[in-house]
Amino acid sequence: MRIVADENIPLLDSFFGDIGEIHRVSGRTMSATDVQNADILLVRSVTRVNQALLEGSRVRFVGTCTIGTDHVDQQWLASSGIAFSAAPGCNANSVVEYVLSVISLHAERRGVADWSKLSVGIIGAGNVGGELAHKLERLDFDVVCCDPPRAEREGDDGQAFVSLEEAMACDVVTLHTPLIREGDHATLHLFGQDRLSALKEHQLLINTSRGEVIDTSALLARLDEPNAPTVVLDVWEQEPRIHAELLEKVWLATPHIAGYSLEGKVQGSEMVYQALSRYMGLPARKKAGQFLPEPALAKLSFTSAAQEMSSANIAIRSCYDPRQDDARMRLAMSLPAEERGPAFDRLRRDYPVRREFSSVKIQLKGTSKSMQDTFRALGFKLKL
Numbered sequence: 234m235r236i237v238a239d240e241n242i243p244l245l246d247s248f249f250g251d252i253g254e255i256h257r258v259s260g261r262t263m264s265a266t267d268v269q270n271a272d273i274l275l276v277r278s279v280t281r282v283n284q285a286l287l288e289g290s291r292v293r294f295v296g297t298c299t300i301g302t303d304h305v306d307q308q309w310l311a312s313s314g315i316a317f318s319a320a321p322g323c324n325a326n327s328v329v330e331y332v333l334s335v336i337s338l339h340a341e342r343r344g345v346a347d348w349s350k351l352s353v354g355i356i357g358a359g360n361v362g363g364e365l366a367h368k369l370e371r372l373d374f375d376v377v378c379c380d381p382p383r384a385e386r387e388g389d390d391g392q393a394f395v396s397l398e399e400a401m402a403c404d405v406v407t408l409h410t411p412l413i414r415e416g417d418h419a420t421l422h423l424f425g426q427d428r429l430s431a432l433k434e435h436q437l438l439i440n441t442s443r444g445e446v447i448d449t450s451a452l453l454a455r456l457d458e459p460n461a462p463t464v465v466l467d468v469w470e471q472e473p474r475i476h477a478e479l480l481e482k483v484w485l486a487t488p489h490i491a492g493y494s495l496e497g498k499v500q501g502s503e504m505v506y507q508a509l510s511r512y513m514g515l516p517a518r519k520k521a522g523q524f525l526p527e528p529a530l531a532k533l534s535f536t537s538a539a540q541e542m543s544s545a546n547i548a549i550r551s552c553y554d555p556r557q558d559d560a561r562m563r564l565a566m567s568l569p570a571e572e573r574g575p576a577f578d579r580l581r582r583d584y585p586v587r588r589e590f591s592s593v594k595i596q597l598k599g600t601s602k603s604m605q606d607t608f609r610a611l612g613f614k615l616k617l
């Protein structure tokens with residue numbers, strides 16, 4: 234059995250080594266020649282999986298170790314009898330922690346002492362948006378979710394959802410839809426000139442979904458206006474060719490790594506391993522947890538003198554501080570234009586190990602119940 238796999242998929246040998254012979258190739262440049270003699274194809278989000286790549290090949294199973302599937306022509310795969318599996322939810326918590334860290338920095342920058350005073354509008358309430366809403370509600374934020382497909386499907390229960398306009402009126406507007414190019418709920422350029430104009434100076438817009446959900450030209454024009462909102466981008470139109478001018482105008486710029494916690498990436502590999510094992514009728518005994526190393530930061534301790542918000546900020550940013558990714562990205566993007574694309578991909582390939590909040594035990598001595606609740610809601614393990 235020949236497996237062709239994106240070289241950036243973690244734990245390829247551990248999960249797939251006894252299923253077939255693994256051939257690693259660059260996901261970004263993977264070609265029809267690379268996959269011609271493969272039986273199984275394993276990708277991440279940077280490979281376009283379609284007729285042009287696969288026609289005439291032996292491939293019978295395609296797995297993407299990612300949540301997003303917009304890079305895969307699922308219709309063509311189905312019509313060609315090729316099985317397909319993705320990894321829904323694998324790195325959802327990683328994206329949620331990215332957004333929480335961004336909101337905590339934004340609150341501080343704006344002089345908002347209690348971050349839960351910021352209202353949050355979530356566009357797309359699936360695995361990422363739903364988990365974010367759940368955590369923010371536990372943290373006492375005022376949260377609304379806009380998700381027309383769910384509102385339609387869930388009938389009366391769908392009243393829990395608000396209109397896009399209502400979600401867009403919040404202090405923080407955060408995008409968690411898939412990239413959908415056509416149809417009633419298309420998200421391609423969902424945020425174009427009109428919607429971007431409706432956002433005000435005090436608002437924060439975060440995009441961790443796909444770059445194409447925001448119209449880059451419209452955003453560039455909006456960011457030139459004096460009352461522009463603050464913008465944080467993890468995803469970009471036409472990655473890895475980043476619009477240099479846009480990078481200069483956004484507050485935080487990161488290289489599509491919101492979902493790059495080690496847990497998230499390893500869970501992506503595990504989910505595709507499980508699906509492939511089911512497809513092949515093999516037992517699937519390996520679990521992501523058995524491959525996670527001890528975290529570099531295992532414990533943080535706060536005493537009764539600790540202030541709730543500043544302690545939460547310390548803990549959040551000890552695990553993940555997007556300003557570090559922003560600094561690395563700006564340095565890489567200061568290279569000559571032709572070197573920026575490869576530099577963007579290098580930032581992602583050589584991404585430092587990032588562990589989720591749940592990998593850190595928080596010791597709280599003599600602290601308030603409210604502080605304990607905050608740490609629990611964030612997802613830290615408590616040691617009282």
Ligand SMILES: NC(=O)C1=CN([C@@H]2O[C@H](COP(=O)(O)OP(=O)(O)OC[C@H]3O[C@@H](n4cnc5c(N)ncnc54)[C@H](O)[C@@H]3O)[C@@H](O)[C@H]2O)C=CC1
Pocket residue numbers: 300301302321322324325328356357358359360361362363379380381382383409410411412413418419420441442443467468489490491492493
């Ligand atoms: N930046 C990163 O590293 C990562 C980015 N992502 C992106 O985030 C997206 C969302 O991830 P999940 O929440 O796991 O996906 P999901 O499929 O669980 O949820 C997406 C939600 O968006 C809703 N939706 C669809 N069209 C909509 C529209 N027009 N308006 C509002 N809501 C709409 C769907 O009904 C669904 O509930 C992925 O498709 C992927 O593109 C995912 C993981 C990591």
Ligand SMILES: O=C(O)C(=O)[C@H](O)COP(=O)(O)O
Pocket residue numbers: 241277278279298299300301302324489491492493
């Ligand atoms: O899971 C998704 O969807 C993502 O956006 C991934 O985190 C992106 O990672 P790569 O596939 O580009 O490594």
